[in-house]
Each structure stands twice: as structure tokens, then as C-alpha cells.
Amino acid sequence: MGRAPFRGVFAAYRRHMRDDPRDPRLPTSPGFWRSPLRGPWFTSVLGLVLLAGITVLFVTGLLSYAAYNPDLSPVNDKTPDKGILGFYLFAWPTDPHWLYRLNQGVHVTLGITLIPVLLAKLWSVVPRLFALPPARSLAHALERISLLLLVGGGLFEFVTGVLNVQLDYVFPGSFYPLHFYGAWVFFAAFVAHALLKTPTALRSVRRLREEKSDLVSPRPAEPTVSRRGALWFVGGGSLLLFVTTVGQNFGGPLRRTALLAPHGGGEPGSGPNGFQINKTAAYAGIDSAEAAEDAWRLVVTGRTGTVRLSRARLAELPLHSSALPIACVEGWSTPDQWWRGVRLRDLAALVGYEDDPPDVFVESLQRHGAFRKAALRANQVADPRSLLALYVNGEDLSPDHGHPARIIVPAAPGVLNTKWVARMTFGDL
């Protein structure tokens, strides 16, 4: 965008300007930066869009973190040293049943949509990176250090998020702690930056101030596009990312529009079990012998002891239906599927919790996966729509969707809907 920065060799000035920081051949000189687009209005519009967008990203991110109920049990908590950063945690509700689907769809889709705005914003202020003197005061020096956290932390959050949804786990550690603590580092710098700059940005956008700013090039090149045109350009990039991503939250033809999103394009199969899969049975290391009809027994433990139930025995218990989505932290989801199985609270009643369903600790046959053990809270167990599902859309669960039996709970993140359930322990965690 704009005229390129590496320009400006004026032979006549060469001799006496060789070591002068104002030499327009050096990026430390304001004259080095020639794009006529740069200026407070352009930067401010992008900044205000990011102010709103990143605030939504932060809030939906914190909500997603709470949705895992990390304070319920160590198995749900990938950040045990969170300390005061978990100050706001609350019992994640089961209503509305699409809550996590909406929250995570917004978090990931908005994050991807904001990437062009972030890149344009960084482009618009890059001359300041090289501005001299490096610090005009102690406050200015600290602000510049804070900007490293803002830019580095912000890019870190965007990059780890974008890589994680593509299953490219190259970042230095586990995604949950990196993205969570990284968000707080970034947000600390973001709040300071927003408080320092928003008043100026609002004034610039309202054009109450003249465009006299260090961002405006002192020797602008001939424009090839207007500032408004450049904003449309950025918006077009956002729109393109949006329309090729958002469809992975819907079914049918809409999913096909998500051409580049990891769960866009099409469904992995056809028929009742043909909807999107988070992790297949093969990936999770499910031994088909263990999951076979004659070998598999669900072990349910509670106040009155332990019962072992075959799948046939489970199917004789009162069966109920609920229409619930699968919604993944990676920002894709399925429409409501029609699940049929035994209510979790009925299973609790089998082991002595007739009227007071407690929390439950669920273990899977899975060999791999951070959530092969997971805990659900009493309000999730008590919800009449929470099932240990045996069937989906009128058919037996397929191996990839958790056969012999899986958990399905309204509004819970996908990984808490444990597949290939082997053992359920009811009781206060």
C-alpha cells in the first residue's frame, strides 16, 4: 500500500548529509516515509476499529476460558498457576444451548477478520518505530517499551490463534496457557495504549484537529489511491477473510462457502454421522477391541457404589432426545444434531443421587488428548438436555463421533463433550 519507503537519493545533499539522521535515505528521517496515505485520520480510524474489535476478542476469550470450568477440577485446568487472572470465573451456564457456539464463532471469525486491520494499523505507524530521539522523556521511553508488548504480544496472540485453528502446533508450549497468559500481557499494554491514544484518535476522526502530525510525510509521493480508497482496500481484505471463514459455523451450502477455513468446504461424510469431527477415533488412539459391544462396559460410580452397564443395558434405560450443536474452541461448529441417550442426571440417580445431581468426572477410552479426562459441574449434569448419547440423528454413533457412548451437554465447549466414555464418577469435585 502507498509509496514504498526506500526512496530518496538526492545527490546534491549526499556529501554533507551522510551521517545526518535527517538524511532521507535513512528510515530515521521523516522524509524517508513517502506514502501520502499516512496521517492521523487513517491511523485513528484503524485504531478505533481495533479498539472495538480487540475488546470483543478479549471478552469472548475470557468467556471461552470460563466455559471450561477451570476452577472445577484440575483436569479442566490447563493454567493452574493463573492466580488472580481467574478472578471472574463463574459456573458456566447451559442456557442458551448455543452460547459457546456463538461465543467461539465470534472470537475466531472476528480475530481472522481483524488481521488486515491490524496489519494496516502497524503499517500506518511504522515511521514512529525509527523516530529520533528514541525517547524524549522517561514516560516516553516506558511507552515505547510498552509498545513492544503491544505489538509483539498482539502478533503473538493472532499468530498462536491462527496456527492453532489449523492444527499447526509449532508454538513454544501448550496452546491454552500460551494464548491465555499472552492475552493478559497483550491486554495490559492494550489498555494503556487505548487510554493514552483514544482521545487523540477520536479528535482526529472528527477532524477537529489539523493534520499536523509526525505521521504525515513531509515529502509525500504522488498518490495512487485516496485514504478512503485505502480504507476500502483494508475493509475488502477483512470481508474476503470473513466470507471464506464464517461458513464453518453453519451447515449445508453455507459451510461450502468457507473455502479456506479448516472446517469449511464440506462435511467429512454423508448420512446421520456425516457432520464435522474434532478428533477421529484413529487420532485419539481408540482400540476398537475395547470399544466393541462385548468388551465395553460403562463404569458408573457414586454414593451407593459402582455399577457396570453394557451398551445394551444402557439402551434399555429411559432414553431422551436433545438437539444440540458441537462447538469447538477452534471456532467451527455444527448446527444442532439430534442426540438420543440416557440423561446424565438419571445416571447420577442410579448411583445414589436421586434428587441432587452432583458434579461428574468423566474418563474416556482415548489414549491421547488433553481432555481425555474432563469434569462437568452439577448444573450441567442436572440439565435435562445433558445426555450420555448412544445415537445421533436416528442412528448409532459412529466410531469417530464417540461410539459406544459420548457426553453431550448444552453450551459446553466441544472437548468437554467426552467421546468414547469409559467411566463416570459422580460426586462433588
Add this chain to the structure above:
Amino acid sequence: MRGRLVIGSPLQLLLLSCSFALAAYAGVRLAAGDWFGVALWVVGAAVLHDLVLLPLYAAADRALLRGLDGARRREWAMYVRVPAALSGLLLLVWFPLISSVVEARYRSATGLPPGVFLTRWLLITAVLFGGSALLLVVRLPRLRRAAKRRPPAVH
């Protein structure tokens, strides 16, 4: 006066101190595992963006404008820039899928075919450039008239 430390706004100092305190509290936890890797990623992200990615696309843009100037077709700039930048943006965001570096894991985890993303990206790129070329052809007469009206460049 030379050498005197200028403090700056006390309010700003207070605000930044609060910000650093929170960032340090979270940062210690962020770096609790692989501290070097995390520091490399945070600082590396800023450095790679500011000193590699940005200069690269700025240089590409400059090369484009030079080329168009040489052919006296400067008014074509946006018709090349827009599809090229949009295509590059999609590649940047979806590189792991498009380049198939995660092919094996993607296939075995999701049960979806992994090889489709490169084709789709190429098709989108073709549509973007094709659409832009079509628009240019339609608008060419108007662009030519505008170019004639413009006073000759001072060089």
C-alpha cells in the same frame, strides 16, 4: 539542559506502571515453561513484521509502481495491488493449510481431505486477478481520459 532526565507526564507514568505490573504478572506465567521460546516468539513476531514483512511488501509495491511507470501505466496500480494483496493475505493467514505442512495431522484428526486448500487458494487468486482485469478493461476508456486531463508530471 544536556544530560538532564526528563520525566514526562506523571499520569502517563502511573498508567504505564500499572500496565507493566499486570503484564509482568501474566508474563511470568507465560514464560513459566519455555521462557526463551516465548520471548523469541513475542519479540520475533514484532521484529519479523516490522523489519521483514513490511519492508518486503513495501519493496514489492515499489517495484510494481516502477514497472508501471516504466510502461506509463501508473493508473493500473490498484488493479494489480488489490488482487495481489488479497491473495497474499489469504496465503499469509492460511499458510499451514495451503502449504500442506499439517497435512497428515489434519487428515487423521478431522477426517477431511487435506489437499484441497492449495487448489482453492489458486482458484480464488485466479478469480481475484481475473475480476480485476475485467474491471480494468471496462474502465480503461475512462482511465485514459483522466490520464490525458492530468497535467504532465514534473520530473
